[in-house]
């Protein structure tokens with residue numbers, strides 16, 4: 133039995149857990165702590181010095197990353213595998229799949245997000261993805277990826293600018309995989325055709341784009357105006373100006389989701405580090421991850437999902453509760469999960485915590501009904 137204040141309705145509740153699920157919710161008396169659904173990150177490349185795309189990734193590394201993530205209130209995440217050679221992508225997916233099945237921490241991995249290699253080859257939209265491995269959508273190759281992942285790929289980010297993209301998207305969607313548009317230079321027609329074929333998400337809209345765009349039409353307006361697309365955004369304080377986030381939220385409303393898109397330096401101390409993608413990067417005291425050679429260039433996000441929730445609340449872009457929902461319940465809703473959150477029958481993936489000096493402190497994390505030893 134756990135007790136505390138339901139973060140949404142602010143009522144003290146007592147929660148009975150059985151078989152890893154919430155069995156019953158009744159009135160409680162404990163007002164010492166808040167109870168919240170666990171955070172769920174749909175896009176994360178690494179954490180606490182561990183790179184999920186690293187060629188030498190070990191189970192010990194992954195356990196370390198999972199524990200560090202749990203300390204920030206995460207009870208579920210999708211390791212994100214980015215553009216690479218087909219062999220490297222398959223190797224990474226197969227390794228992560230094995231960890232998911234065999235480790236006691238494996239249940240934190242709720243599927244995989246494949247970002248690439250079917251993205252735009254153009255500088256700007258391509259971002260930091262290696263050009264030599266970018267390729268046009270290939271259903272046979274995707275099935276090989278899916279086989280290596282034990283059918284665990286649940287989101288694939290593609291650019292619909294390629295010929296045949298709509299056919300690829302339709303096949304993915306029919307197989308139950310969510311298709312996201314991202315790292316794209318697609319035109320209005322191609323974006324509409326992608327949504328028509330079943331694409332349902334825009335990956336980190338406003339990033340992975342040209343530095344300068346025609347005022348209209350452009351692929352940001354086109355995706356904003358397409359009601360069938362949900363949206364993920366990186367609210368770390370560096371990737372998007374608050375005004376852009378505000379407009380995105382106004383347009384997409386209940387279809388806006390927070391992701392960290394964190395790289396391995398997230399959760400590390402400020403300092404200068406050697407990056408796998410080449411060159412030195414600096415993590416500043418403020419949490420900005422930038423290239424040492426040109427500090428104007430971001431080298432990825434170093435924020436935990438919880439940091440982005442706090443950024444949203446601190447800047448008044450949303451309340452803390454709304455931001456928490458964008459980072460917990462909404463990803464589940466997007467994935468068509470039937471039962472989630474603080475309700476009877478939902479998996480008991482919960483966070484207990486309280487505010488201390490204006491910051492939210494995670495005190496206890498419960499995964500599948502078990503209190504995690506942090």
Ligand SMILES: [Zn+2]
Nearest residue numbers: 247259336340
């Ligand atoms: Zn990206």
